[in-house]
Amino acid sequence: MAQINWFPGHMQKARREVAERIKQVDIVFEVVDARVPESSRNPMLLSMLNQKPRIAILNKADLADPNRTKQWLAAYEQADQPALAIDAQHANRLQQLAQMATTQLADKIARKKARGIKTPHIRAMCIGIPNVGKSTILNRLVHKNIAVTGNRPGVTKNQQWLKAGDNLDLLDTPGILWPKFEDQEVGMRLALSGAIADTVFNADDVALWGLTYFMQEYPARLRKAYGLNDADMTLAPHDLMAYLTSKLGFGEEYDRMATRLINDVRKGELGRYTLEVPTAEAEHADTE
Numbered sequence: 001m002a003q004i005n006w007f008p009g010h011m012q013k014a015r016r017e018v019a020e021r022i023k024q025v026d027i028v029f030e031v032v033d034a035r036v037p038e039s040s041r042n043p044m045l046l047s048m049l050n051q052k053p054r055i056a057i058l059n060k061a062d063l064a065d066p067n068r069t070k071q072w073l074a075a076y077e078q079a080d081q082p083a084l085a086i087d088a089q090h091a092n093r094l095q096q097l098a099q100m101a102t103t104q105l106a107d108k109i110a111r112k113k114a115r116g117i118k119t120p121h122i123r124a125m126c127i128g129i130p131n132v133g134k135s136t137i138l139n140r141l142v143h144k145n146i147a148v149t150g151n152r153p154g155v156t157k158n159q160q161w162l163k164a165g166d167n168l169d170l171l172d173t174p175g176i177l178w179p180k181f182e183d184q185e186v187g188m189r190l191a192l193s194g195a196i197a198d199t200v201f202n203a204d205d206v207a208l209w210g211l212t213y214f215m216q217e218y219p220a221r222l223r224k225a226y227g228l229n230d231a232d233m234t235l236a237p238h239d240l241m242a243y244l245t246s247k248l249g250f251g252e253e254y255d256r257m258a259t260r261l262i263n264d265v266r267k268g269e270l271g272r273y274t275l276e277v278p279t280a281e282a283e284h285a286d287t288e
């Protein structure tokens with residue numbers, strides 16, 4: 001995972017580089033984390049695309065709440081935006097990507113065929129914030145053989161196209177954009193799911209935010225993981241945090257409990273979860 005300290009100069013450079021490379025592709029695969037589909041995207045990408053077709057890839061779907069993933073896919077469909085939920089680590093559903101890109105670019109492909117090109121190639125690239133799984137997707141898609149080298153006009157030096165299917169070529173390096181976490185809630189979601197470096201946020205705050213979220217949305221998971229009863233669940237979040245700290249043997253060392261809770265969430269000890277829903281009417285995610 002690339003550790004990038006995003007400062008304004010860095011952002012501008014990333015933006016320029018990504019914009020330049022978008023010009024070279026027919027379609028963009030925007031990779032997001034299925035547990036935080038909205039918070040793990042950089043909204044600036046939309047304007048950078050300049051009408052270029054896009055497929056949203058909700059990666060790490062194996063860690064996300066399947067019901068909420070369905071809701072997200074339905075929301076994308078309603079917005080006429082092709083989207084695919086995958087588990088890149090196990091190459092789950094990844095093969096659908098080439099087919100979806102072909103469908104989306106049907107007109108362009110037909111025009112190329114009419115001009116005599118027998119098997120028009122689709123050129124694509126992955127774009128996303130750090131740690132969403134861009135490289136994993138690339139590695140899974142690519143059959144290791146390099147399709148075209150970058151030595152031609154308009155193609156950045158040393159950049160290569162990798163063959164990802166009979167008619168799909170991928171740029172060898174993904175486009176990296178910065179996470180946008182000026183909004184505190186977005187920051188908390190990204191921190192809790194491990195999408196941003198631990199140094200950026202205060203672990204106590206993230207843990208308390210996470211505990212509050214799970215108390216509201218996934219209470220049954222908390223009960224099960226930490227052996228909590230009805231009365232425990234009526235405590236205020238910070239009281240429950242204090243209770244858990246002593247219950248789990250950390251005495252009064254709240255920071256150790258905070259770290260434990262964050263790690264448990266990230267490792268999936270509290271089950272599969274998604275920290276945001278596409279509509280305002282969020283419902284409790286689990287039933288007790």
Ligand SMILES: Nc1nc2c(ncn2[C@@H]2O[C@H](COP(=O)(O)OP(=O)(O)OP(=O)(O)O)[C@@H](O)[C@H]2O)c(=O)[nH]1
Nearest residue numbers: 001002059060087088089130131132133134135136
């Ligand atoms: N559980 C799960 N883990 C995944 C999946 N895809 C990627 N990962 C893991 O997520 C971490 C980040 O994956 P990368 O492919 O390095 O992500 P990236 O977007 O290329 O990251 P940067 O290089 O930081 O931009 C790695 O530890 C991967 O093994 C997935 O679908 N499910």
